[in-house]
Amino acid sequence: MAVKYTKVNEMKLVAFSTKVLEKTGMPHDDAFIASRLMVNTDLRGIASHGVAHLNGLYVKRLKTGFVKAKPDIKMYSGAPATATIDGDRGLGFVVGHKAMQEAISRAKTYGMGAVTCRNTTHYGACSAYSLLALPEDMIGFSCTTGGLNAVVPGASGRTAGMNAMSFAAPSNKEFPFCLDMSSTMAAWGKVEIALRTGDMLPLGWTIDPDGNPITDPKEDEIKKGAMVMLGGTKELGVYKGFGLNLMIDILSSTLAASVCLPELFQSPSTASTCTHFCMAMKISGFTPPEEFKKGMDRLIETYHNLPKAKGVKNITIPGELEWALVLDRKKNGIPLDEVVIQSLKELSTEFKVDFDII
Amino acid sequence: MAVKYTKVNEMKLVAFSTKVLEKTGMPHDDAFIASRLMVNTDLRGIASHGVAHLNGLYVKRLKTGFVKAKPDIKMYSGAPATATIDGDRGLGFVVGHKAMQEAISRAKTYGMGAVTCRNTTHYGACSAYSLLALPEDMIGFSCTTGGLNAVVPGASGRTAGMNAMSFAAPSNKEFPFCLDMSSTMAAWGKVEIALRTGDMLPLGWTIDPDGNPITDPKEDEIKKGAMVMLGGTKELGVYKGFGLNLMIDILSSTLAASVCLPELFQSPSTASTCTHFCMAMKISGFTPPEEFKKGMDRLIETYHNLPKAKGVKNITIPGELEWALVLDRKKNGIPLDEVVIQSLKELSTEFKVDFDII
Numbered sequence: 001m002a003v004k005y006t007k008v009n010e011m012k013l014v015a016f017s018t019k020v021l022e023k024t025g026m027p028h029d030d031a032f033i034a035s036r037l038m039v040n041t042d043l044r045g046i047a048s049h050g051v052a053h054l055n056g057l058y059v060k061r062l063k064t065g066f067v068k069a070k071p072d073i074k075m076y077s078g079a080p081a082t083a084t085i086d087g088d089r090g091l092g093f094v095v096g097h098k099a100m101q102e103a104i105s106r107a108k109t110y111g112m113g114a115v116t117c118r119n120t121t122h123y124g125a126c127s128a129y130s131l132l133a134l135p136e137d138m139i140g141f142s143c144t145t146g147g148l149n150a151v152v153p154g155a156s157g158r159t160a161g162m163n164a165m166s167f168a169a170p171s172n173k174e175f176p177f178c179l180d181m182s183s184t185m186a187a188w189g190k191v192e193i194a195l196r197t198g199d200m201l202p203l204g205w206t207i208d209p210d211g212n213p214i215t216d217p218k219e220d221e222i223k224k225g226a227m228v229m230l231g232g233t234k235e236l237g238v239y240k241g242f243g244l245n246l247m248i249d250i251l252s253s254t255l256a257a258s259v260c261l262p263e264l265f266q267s268p269s270t271a272s273t274c275t276h277f278c279m280a281m282k283i284s285g286f287t288p289p290e291e292f293k294k295g296m297d298r299l300i301e302t303y304h305n306l307p308k309a310k311g312v313k314n315i316t317i318p319g320e321l322e323w324a325l326v327l328d329r330k331k332n333g334i335p336l337d338e339v340v341i342q343s344l345k346e347l348s349t350e351f352k353v354d355f356d357i358i
Numbered sequence: 359m360a361v362k363y364t365k366v367n368e369m370k371l372v373a374f375s376t377k378v379l380e381k382t383g384m385p386h387d388d389a390f391i392a393s394r395l396m397v398n399t400d401l402r403g404i405a406s407h408g409v410a411h412l413n414g415l416y417v418k419r420l421k422t423g424f425v426k427a428k429p430d431i432k433m434y435s436g437a438p439a440t441a442t443i444d445g446d447r448g449l450g451f452v453v454g455h456k457a458m459q460e461a462i463s464r465a466k467t468y469g470m471g472a473v474t475c476r477n478t479t480h481y482g483a484c485s486a487y488s489l490l491a492l493p494e495d496m497i498g499f500s501c502t503t504g505g506l507n508a509v510v511p512g513a514s515g516r517t518a519g520m521n522a523m524s525f526a527a528p529s530n531k532e533f534p535f536c537l538d539m540s541s542t543m544a545a546w547g548k549v550e551i552a553l554r555t556g557d558m559l560p561l562g563w564t565i566d567p568d569g570n571p572i573t574d575p576k577e578d579e580i581k582k583g584a585m586v587m588l589g590g591t592k593e594l595g596v597y598k599g600f601g602l603n604l605m606i607d608i609l610s611s612t613l614a615a616s617v618c619l620p621e622l623f624q625s626p627s628t629a630s631t632c633t634h635f636c637m638a639m640k641i642s643g644f645t646p647p648e649e650f651k652k653g654m655d656r657l658i659e660t661y662h663n664l665p666k667a668k669g670v671k672n673i674t675i676p677g678e679l680e681w682a683l684v685l686d687r688k689k690n691g692i693p694l695d696e697v698v699i700q701s702l703k704e705l706s707t708e709f710k711v712d713f714d715i716i
Contacts, residue, residue, distance in 0.1 A: 295618070299607070307517070
């Protein structure tokens with residue numbers, strides 16, 4: 001299906017989203033933080049986790065009260081470098097941002113810091129948080145549990161969270177390294193894009209409760225389907241994908257609330273909430289940051305210059321394509337598809353916020 | 359090929375290996391630590407990373423002096439919770455153990471601790487280190503770079519390290535959770551086992567410099583081959599496997615020495631060295647450990663009780679099968695194949711250490 005894109009302005013999009021979220025009752029600073037992180041994600045080309053969710057996911061949940069516009073976020077800390085946050089079902093962006101700032105603040109003093117978060121909601125892409133550490137000359141890590149859309153190896157149907165993680169490290173002259181990955185072969189957001197565009201899904205991503213592959217993104221088919229963990233089959237390493245999925249569940253859910261994601265989804269009052277974990281490591285606690293960042297430049301250069309396979313022109317490092325998009329989109333605008341544009345226009349009408357984003 | 363196994367006694371095997379390593383010049387305590395961690399790995403069924411390497415890898419390198427029996431290990435610490443160790447090319451077990459103990463010690467005070475290690479050598483399986491945190495009511499993480507046997511997506515031939523990682527968390531009544539994984543579909547050690555047994559390799563694990571699959575473990579074929587990263591193909595997520603591989607390289611190599619593994623292998627003086635990273639997080643820094651461990655029991659129970667796919671009896675959690683093996687092998691002995699037994703007999707003769715391990 002041919003999809004029409006409209007290019008919108010980064011700063012205007014942040015301002016628009018901020019005004020919309022304020023109209024739902026969120027304080028200005030929180031609305032701005034959420035919008036800034038959401039648009040950062042669109043800048044990086046992760047169309048599945050940016051403003052595409054503003055109307056259908058975030059505003060919808062703020063309107064029903066499932067997500068609280070003014071959460072009473074509480075923190076418990078049992079050690080100098082670590083803490084647990086209870087997000088009081090606030091918007092995940094606000095809770096995750098607070099957690100990462102807290103981890104960074106503790107890392108400034110102790111060399112590293114980590115904060116786990118319970119009772120929170122969808123926080124977008126993990127890279128929005130890991131990348132916050134880089135300007136502080138720190139390495140950033142963040143992970144989150146997600147909706148119950150993945151299948152545990154050996155189980156039938158949707159039995160595990162769409163858990164994801166990001167690891168980011170600063171460079172000197174080169175782009176920032178940023179791995180941003182789901183523990184499944186593909187993120188659920190990629191399926192949501194296919195639902196909008198009608199494109200077929202690659203074989204292997206999704207199976208039905210009987211284990212048969214689903215490749216047609218017709219909603220009825222997909223509703224029965226579950227996302228397969230990274231690795232795909234036992235022989236090719238699906239237990240590694242599952243293990244990463246559980247590592248994320250343990251760091252985010254068990255460490256924060258002594259529950260796991262499938263348990264959260266067994267109770268109507270906690271289904272669709274999620275959990276996060278944020279960590280920062282101060283590079284100067286290990287080595288001089290300038291040396292490290294020069295080392296990152298050389299790492300990128302070394303991998304770029306490896307002997308290529310036949311027909312391959314470039315070797316791509318995680319974060320490289322995304323950074324090229326950031327530079328382009330800051331200058332030339334962020335392309336949003338028609339469905340997303342329409343969903344933003346609805347918000348403009350509903351909340352009487354000027355549709356001034358082009 | 360039918361392989362004959364001999365069951366050997368855990369404690370006798372530790373004692374034998376300790377005596378052999380002492381004969382190479384290692385201090386008793388270091389020889390014991392290395393042997394204990396090696397045999398712990400055999401107990402867990404990771405036949406590729408235990409005493410199978412004692413003769414052909416560790417003792418061989420100690421005899422040539424490539425691995426130093428009495429390294430002058432130095433530590434630099436730029437922050438209370440973090441440090442960098444220079445292993446002075448000591449045996450990886452000794453360097454890695456020191457790093458994990460240091461991380462645990464700092465975590466006791468600050469809630470978490472991390473130590474990165476340069477100028478070190480092969481340290482066995484990552485789980486040998488992550489698991490050291492559990493008796494302290496901590497979560498453990500360790501990763502290491504490995505030999506240059508993997509292929510970077512888009513590159514030709516052996517271009518990346520066999521980088522691996524382990525994440526472990528304690529439970530209450532259930533087995534300890536332990537993910538122990540290479541960033542490739544399979545560990546190189548699995549190929550080494552196939553070289554000993556003659557078993558064919560699964561399609562996808564290994565490719566030649568032109569990208570053609572290799573499944574026959576005939577040495578000549580394998581020598582041209584490289585291990586494929588987790589995910590396998592671009593569409594099915596090989597950039598996630600590659601990203602994890604680089605995350606490990608950054609935490610272990612760039613953070614410790616501002617180099618990356620392919621750079622290390624470009625210089626004859628540093629080729630075949632490697633780098634590690636160890637981290638511990640004190641659970642009480644986040645939540646009461648008893649609550650966390652009960653949560654881990656419930657996590658295991660919850661995943662075990664998920665609806666099963668057709669024909670599936672049990673859902674297996676990372677660390678579960680390995681723990682069952684530990685219990686069995688502590689009681690009934692560790693099965694070693696004929697090639698490994700023979701390699702130990704050679705050490706017995708060479709170093710005049712009684713072959714008393716049955």
